[in-house]
Amino acid sequence: MRTTNPLxxxxxxxxxxxxxxxxxxxxxxxxxxxSAAHGVxxxxxxxxxxxxxxxxxxxxxELAAALVSLKANRAxxxxxxxxxxxxxxxxxAIAVERAVESTGARIASADGVxxxxxxxxxxxxxxxxxxxxxxxxxxRQRTVAALKAKRARGERAGxxxxxxxxxxxxxxxxxxxxxxxxxxxxxxxxxxxTLRGIVAELARVGFVGRTGRALALPQVARIARA
Numbered sequence: 001m002r003t004t005n006p007l008x009x010x011x012x013x014x015x016x017x018x019x020x021x022x023x024x025x026x027x028x029x030x031x032x033x034x035s036a037a038h039g040v041x042x043x044x045x046x047x048x049x050x051x052x053x054x055x056x057x058x059x060x061x062e063l064a065a066a067l068v069s070l071k072a073n074r075a076x077x078x079x080x081x082x083x084x085x086x087x088x089x090x091x092x093a094i095a096v097e098r099a100v101e102s103t104g105a106r107i108a109s110a111d112g113v114x115x116x117x118x119x120x121x122x123x124x125x126x127x128x129x130x131x132x133x134x135x136x137x138x139x140r141q142r143t144v145a146a147l148k149a150k151r152a153r154g155e156r157a158g159x160x161x162x163x164x165x166x167x168x169x170x171x172x173x174x175x176x177x178x179x180x181x182x183x184x185x186x187x188x189x190x191x192x193x194t195l196r197g198i199v200a201e202l203a204r205v206g207f208v209g210r211t212g213r214a215l216a217l218p219q220v221a222r223i224a225r226a
Contacts, residue, residue, distance in 0.1 A: 004076035004104040009040045010069040012062070012078055013047040014085045024049070027081035034110035043198025044069040049216045053136055057095060061196070061217045070103040080107045083128045084096040088136035162210075162223060176190060181207050181215070185223045195221050 013027045024047055035042050046062040046069065057063060070078060070205045078100050080086055086107065087093040106116050114124040141203050160166045184207065188198045195217055203214040215223075 004070075004074045006076040007038075007040050008073055008074065009035060009074040009077035009079045009108070010066050010075050010105075011042045011045045012066045012080050012085065013045070014051055014053070014060075014063075014080075015047070015049050022081060022085070027085065028083040029108040031079050034079065034112070040079070042079065043073045043075055044057070048218075049213070052217055053084060053132065053218075056092055057099070059122060059218060062187050063096070067099055067103060070100065070105045072122075076105050077108050078105055079110060081110045082130035083107075083109050083111075083113065083125065084135075087129070088132040089130045090126075090133050093132075114129075162219070169197050182226070184221050189224050192217070195224065 011028075011031050013024050013031075015022075015024055015027075028045070029131050031042065036038070044066070046066040048060050048062040051060055066078060069075065083093075097107055114121045114128060160172065163174045163175060163182050165175045166172050181202065184202065184205075185198055188201055189195075193201065199215060199217050199220050202220070206213065209215045209219060
């Protein structure tokens with residue numbers, strides 16, 4: 001077992017495209033309040049934006065970076081705002097927890113729920129992971145039903161693809177700004193840049209997504225595949 005500092009932490013934030021109830025600002029505030037109350041110093045912050053709670057570790061570049069930060073800093077805690085920020089899938093939550101434990105650290109939730117080492121805490125974490133998976137399934141079920149209803153009314157269903165805008169009738173038209181971003185991604189990829197390199201270059205020149213923020217790795221990967 002590695003020797004880690006229980007008062008040193010790495011923070012992980014996750015914001016999903018279909019679950020915006022707990023945004024990055026709220027997550028950060030919750031973690032900061034928890035760390036101040038427990039005398040813990042957060043040494044690094046990592047945020048996966050636009051990443052579903054059902055995404056595996058390979059689709060979580062910032063979670064992977066957080067695990068590296070735990071090892072590099074010998075931090076004893078990976079802190080999240082709530083348990084469901086880790087995952088909304090039981091198997092993935094278990095995999096992440098084991099990956100964290102392999103560094104000698106533990107996962108702590110800023111809301112204080114099930115942070116202990118007792119059998120009851122372990123059981124409650126299992127329940128929370130199952131409840132998060134169930135809630136994700138409900139969200140998907142409601143989304144499918146809503147899209148089906150829109151299609152039945154002859155309306156456009158689904159998100160407007162990146163690179164386009166849609167009028168009130170749902171008719172698509174090219175968006176010059178987003179088309180320029182897509183062209184840049186393809187040019188940089190053809191030049192041999194990695195996806196992370198493309199993300200950095202887009203941020204350097206000031207390209208942003210629809211939220212007004214720099215494009216995240218998963219979004220750039222989707223554009224590159226298109």
